[in-house]
Amino acid sequence: MKTARGFFKPLAIGAPAPWRELPARVERMIHFVPPHLDKVRAKVGEIAPTVDVILANLEDAIPADAKGAALAGTIALSREVDFKALGVGLWVRINCLNSPWHLDEVATLVEKAGDRIDVIMVPKVEGPWDIFYIDQLLASLEAKHGVTRPILLHAILETAEGVMNVEQIAGASPRMQGISLGPADLAASRAMKTTRVGGGHPGYRVIEDPHADGSARASVQQDLWHYTFAKMVDACAAHGIKPFYGPFGAIDDPVACEQQFRNAFLMGCAGAWSLHPSQIAIAKQVFSPDPAEVAFAKRILEAMPDGSGVAMIDGKMQDDATWKQAKVMVDCARQIAAKDAEYAALYGF
Numbered sequence: 001m002k003t004a005r006g007f008f009k010p011l012a013i014g015a016p017a018p019w020r021e022l023p024a025r026v027e028r029m030i031h032f033v034p035p036h037l038d039k040v041r042a043k044v045g046e047i048a049p050t051v052d053v054i055l056a057n058l059e060d061a062i063p064a065d066a067k068g069a070a071l072a073g074t075i076a077l078s079r080e081v082d083f084k085a086l087g088v089g090l091w092v093r094i095n096c097l098n099s100p101w102h103l104d105e106v107a108t109l110v111e112k113a114g115d116r117i118d119v120i121m122v123p124k125v126e127g128p129w130d131i132f133y134i135d136q137l138l139a140s141l142e143a144k145h146g147v148t149r150p151i152l153l154h155a156i157l158e159t160a161e162g163v164m165n166v167e168q169i170a171g172a173s174p175r176m177q178g179i180s181l182g183p184a185d186l187a188a189s190r191a192m193k194t195t196r197v198g199g200g201h202p203g204y205r206v207i208e209d210p211h212a213d214g215s216a217r218a219s220v221q222q223d224l225w226h227y228t229f230a231k232m233v234d235a236c237a238a239h240g241i242k243p244f245y246g247p248f249g250a251i252d253d254p255v256a257c258e259q260q261f262r263n264a265f266l267m268g269c270a271g272a273w274s275l276h277p278s279q280i281a282i283a284k285q286v287f288s289p290d291p292a293e294v295a296f297a298k299r300i301l302e303a304m305p306d307g308s309g310v311a312m313i314d315g316k317m318q319d320d321a322t323w324k325q326a327k328v329m330v331d332c333a334r335q336i337a338a339k340d341a342e343y344a345a346l347y348g349f
């Protein structure tokens with residue numbers, strides 16, 4: 001791995017200096033759009049003000065014979081909508097690094113939209129070597145095209161080897177903005193026997209012991225993704241980058257979508273992907289802290305102004321640790337309130 005001093009060294013002469021602190025952005029939902037479909041792309045202008053990030057997808061879900069159209073559509077989109085003025089992030093998911101398409105995609109994106117793209121999402125990242133490669137490639141292209149600030153990287157955690165290496169992936173470059181859990185490819189990579197894209201499975205349960213009277217034994221469904229979330233969240237938190245939940249494929253089941261997003265939120269994730277317009281509101285509601293929780297967190301901060309000591313609030317013990325928990329909640333709410341007037345009013349900021 002890089003030395004402490006070398007970590008922030010520009011990787012190409014003329015490349016923009018790497019970020020020392022990540023830009024503070026609200027990213028509750030990463031909204032996927034298929035940029036090759038003119039009909040959908042034409043609606044991004046009206047959707048963008050309702051989301052935190054628009055992601056132009058070039059990878060899975062884009063047919064092999066439409067990859068060129070998707071790349072062209074992405075460049076067009078970056079010019080058609082003023083994402084910066086809207087305070088909306090523009091991300092692009094490129095094809096994987098062993099695909100025949102990624103090299104032209106990265107070269108074209110940096111040349112034609114380098115200063116308008118905030119984050120490049122890299123699929124199927126297996127280890128830090130994938131980040132080293134794309135980091136160096138981007139630095140050379142940014143220097144060549146005079147890009148003024150580094151494009152950030154976001155890895156999808158969707159292979160068994162990637163999960164094994166997640167800590168090194170998270171710390172592989174100052175460009176790293178975050179990591180998303182990709183449940184579909186990860187299930188395939190692990191040979192999990194499910195065709196679902198995220199969420200629970202009715203077969204994954206624990207059951208109580210047999211009853212003497214032979215009566216029915218209670219069983220409870222368990223969370224297939226808990227271990228992976230915890231490993232990803234720890235790797236991201238330790239390296240100061242953001243963990244996200246990826247796609248929820250049951251578009252017809254908003255209740256289960258909300259539960260999967262809420263599990264991610266409670267485990268420390270900053271946001272999730274929205275695949276369909278119906279999932280935008282779910283992500284916005286789940287990844288904006290509950291106003292009642294924020295109000296209680298404010299009381300904790302007020303009860304211990306210097307963050308030390310102990311206090312009882314509504315019968316609950318508060319101390320230095322819960323003060324830090326409360327600060328996480330209130331800082332997140334403040335950041336959302338600065339961008340979202342509806343929540344600014346709900347939080348009372």
Ligand SMILES: CC(C)(COP(=O)(O)OP(=O)(O)OC[C@H]1O[C@@H](n2cnc3c(N)ncnc32)[C@H](O)[C@@H]1OP(=O)(O)O)[C@@H](O)C(=O)NCCC(=O)NCCSC(=O)C[C@H](O)C(=O)O
Nearest residue numbers: 032033040057060061158182183184185186247275276277
């Ligand atoms: C999933 C979809 C194909 C569904 O599209 P459609 O059948 O058109 O849905 P509707 O008829 O309900 O659409 C209603 C209107 O909404 C528009 N629409 C649909 N999707 C979007 C969207 N993402 N953004 C904006 N607008 C959208 C439709 O055009 C309809 O408009 P109108 O006709 O004017 O009423 C579709 O939602 C879709 O393609 N979503 C994106 C899917 C995607 O990106 N998949 C890849 C990410 S998940 C993945 O790769 C797995 C991951 O990597 C892992 O391994 O886990």
Ligand SMILES: [Mg+2]
Nearest residue numbers: 060158182185
């Ligand atoms: Mg995938």
